[in-house]
Amino acid sequence: MQKMQENTVASELINFLNASPTAFHAVEEAKKRLRNAGYEQVSERQDWNLEAGKRYFFTRNYSTIVAFAIGNKFEAGNGFYIVGAHTDSPCLKLKPVSKVTKGGYLKVGVQTYGSGLWHTWFDRDLTVAGRVIIKEEKDGSVSYSHRLVRIEEPIMRVPTIAIHLDRNVNSDGFKVNTETQLLPVLATSVKTELNKAIAESDPLKSEETLADGKKSDKVMIKSKHHSLVLEMIANQIGCKVDDICDFELQVCDTQPSVIAGAAKEFIFSGRLDNLCSSFCSLKALIDATSSEK
Numbered sequence: 001m002q003k004m005q006e007n008t009v010a011s012e013l014i015n016f017l018n019a020s021p022t023a024f025h026a027v028e029e030a031k032k033r034l035r036n037a038g039y040e041q042v043s044e045r046q047d048w049n050l051e052a053g054k055r056y057f058f059t060r061n062y063s064t065i066v067a068f069a070i071g072n073k074f075e076a077g078n079g080f081y082i083v084g085a086h087t088d089s090p091c092l093k094l095k096p097v098s099k100v101t102k103g104g105y106l107k108v109g110v111q112t113y114g115s116g117l118w119h120t121w122f123d124r125d126l127t128v129a130g131r132v133i134i135k136e137e138k139d140g141s142v143s144y145s146h147r148l149v150r151i152e153e154p155i156m157r158v159p160t161i162a163i164h165l166d167r168n169v170n171s172d173g174f175k176v177n178t179e180t181q182l183l184p185v186l187a188t189s190v191k192t193e194l195n196k197a198i199a200e201s202d203p204l205k206s207e208e209t210l211a212d213g214k215k216s217d218k219v220m221i222k223s224k225h226h227s228l229v230l231e232m233i234a235n236q237i238g239c240k241v242d243d244i245c246d247f248e249l250q251v252c253d254t255q256p257s258v259i260a261g262a263a264k265e266f267i268f269s270g271r272l273d274n275l276c277s278s279f280c281s282l283k284a285l286i287d288a289t290s291s292e293k
Contacts, residue, residue, distance in 0.1 A: 083281045128229070
């Protein structure tokens, strides 16, 4: 019975990890689990009418979530317990201007986030995930909304060079220059040039210049990021490239989290720092407030 329970918890963790390539996705997954457990979402912009015996949560910036339960016998002034963990993990984030073309290749400009082991990002099947801000027009009015995006298939890689181009790597160590070497390769520029549908959406068009001489938002974002990336994002979330106003994306490994080892006693996964603590905190809160006493 104990072994079966341990396997169930491990499987729950694996599912949580695979659903959470970014902090935004981790918060969305936590929201689903809390709602299923009877938690009600409240907003920081409104007055709260909280009741004893009920459970609530709120989010901030789509990357932070706070959940709490009020005991049936709670009175103002009583003590309470707090458990904290962070939803983000060390990663590579796309730069505000990620469009890099060098040596006949389209590359993606990234910046390091957190204290990561950056040498482990080389020679992996990589993709992107995060959130996108899109413009929506309806009945003559314009609004902006937040969408989560995750491209499942591997679309880029940070390659290492052959040993005969780096003879001393085994004796001197693999030293990474994060500005010049940590650049994921997206495609060849020749292949992209031949694809007219993509190539034609790249140039800045004079007719899209605003009255004050400034470029429109859709022209600006096309000048900052490869059209190939924008097309994939638009296709994934079901919008037009011109509707994309901005995004916050990070590079992700496409290798899924798994229970592994010859005796199935290990968890092979990235982002364990600190999604493991986030999951344990979330599960402990839900279990503690869902049991009937």
